[in-house]
Amino acid sequence: DAKTTQPNSMESNEEEPVHLPCNHSTISGTDYIHWYRQLPSQGPEYVIHGLTSNVNNRMASLAIAEDRKSSTLILHRATLRDAAVYYCGTSYGKLTFGQGTILTVHP
Amino acid sequence: DTEVTQTPKHLVMGMTNKKSLKCEQHMGHRAMYWYKQKAKKPPELMFVYSYEKLSINESVPSRFSPECPNSSLLNLHLHALQPEDSALYLCASSHHRDRDYNEQFFGPGTRLTVL
Numbered sequence: 001d002a003k004t005t006q007p008n009s010m011e012s013n014e015e016e017p018v019h020l021p022c023n024h025s026t027i028s029g030t031d032y033i034h035w036y037r038q039l040p041s042q043g044p045e046y047v048i049h050g051l052t053s054n055v056n057n058r059m060a061s062l063a064i065a066e067d068r069k070s071s072t073l074i075l076h077r078a079t080l081r082d083a084a085v086y087y088c089g090t091s092y093g094k095l096t097f098g099q100g101t102i103l104t105v106h107p
Numbered sequence: 108d109t110e111v112t113q114t115p116k117h118l119v120m121g122m123t124n125k126k127s128l129k130c131e132q133h134m135g136h137r138a139m140y141w142y143k144q145k146a147k148k149p150p151e152l153m154f155v156y157s158y159e160k161l162s163i164n165e166s167v168p169s170r171f172s173p174e175c176p177n178s179s180l181l182n183l184h185l186h187a188l189q190p191e192d193s194a195l196y197l198c199a200s201s202h203h204r205d206r207d208y209n210e211q212f213f214g215p216g217t218r219l220t221v222l
Contacts, residue, residue, distance in 0.1 A: 032208050043111075043197050043213030044150060051208070087149055094163060095211065097149035 004088050004098030011104045012078045020073040020101055022088030027068050031092045035062065035073045037084040038100075044087060047073065078105045111214035113198050119220045122188060128217045130181040130198030139181040140211065141173060142197040150197055156181060157203070188221045195219070 004024045012018040024033065032051050036044040048055055048062045050071070055062040061074040075082055083105045089097040111132045120126050130139065138157050142150035155163035156175040170192075172184040181198055195216040201209040 034210075036211075036213075041215070043199070043215050044211075045213065046210035049208055049210065089149075094152055094155065096152070100149055 004090060004096070006086075006088055006098045006101045008099070009102040009104065011106065012075075013106050014080060015077050018075040018078045018082070018103065018105075020075075020086050020088075020103065021070065022072070022098060023070045024088070024090055024098075025069045027090055028092065029068075031090040033062070033064060033068075033071050034089045034091055034095060035060070036087045036089065036097070037082075038087065039084045047086070078103075080105050080107060111198055111200055111212050113196075113214035113217050115217060116215070117218045117220075119222065120185065120188065121222050122190070124188075125184070125186045127185065128183040128196055128198075128219075130183075130214055131179055132200040132212070133179055134200065134212065135178075136200035136202055136212070137178060138201045138203055138209070139175060140199040140201075141181070141183055142199065142213075144195040144197055144216070146194075154183075185219075188219075190221050193219055193221045 003026050006022050032049050034049040035047040038044045048060050050062045050064050063072045085100040085102050087097040087100045089095050114129045140155050141153040143153050144150045152165050153167045154173045159175045170187050174182040197216045198214045199211040201211045
């Protein structure tokens with residue numbers, strides 16, 4: 001399993017972009033990179049995933065380094081509802097989560 | 108319907124009790140998962156079912172016994188648990204197990220307390 005590391009916490013202001021980093025230096029060539037978030041008292045919610053190319057969806061963008069040893073989840077305009085724990089993870093046959101980053105969004 | 112439901116929401120049990128957790132999805136997914144999540148930690152995979160067959164057991168103690176009666180239902184039978192087994196138990200589903208790009212849909216979890 002690829003080991004992932006994330007900052008424990010980050011803060012942002014409402015309506016500003018947020019860049020959440022993740023290191024996965026032992027990732028193999030076939031592991032997908034996933035991001036999930038978990039709001040209080042809820043199960044994790046899928047955000048985005050990618051393999052080699054950058055990805056965009058309605059929730060966020062995922063920027064993957066050329067060597068795939070790191071990735072960044074980009075929330076383009078943070079809202080108060082984006083306050084959550086964001087988990088980066090990798091998957092090859094099973095999904096393994098990092099320790100998560102607690103994102104605080106200030107009004 | 109893009110929902111995974113779990114019952115009960117909360118469960119308190121003694122170390123000699125037998126109880127079961129239930130998970131249900133009606134999205135036609137053929138892979139279902141059990142995760143355990145301790146406070147302030149990420150979810151940890153316990154079991155994976157693919158097409159109603161157990162495909163991954165992450166060396167989970169035998170006091171946890173999973174069951175997949177059909178493609179929509181997943182149970183976790185609990186017996187002789189220890190206080191350290193107290194945690195949030197999450198169920199998830201996805202279209203296929205062996206498609207690593209498939210997103211997993213999680214239920215809200217069952218908060219288990221073992222006394």
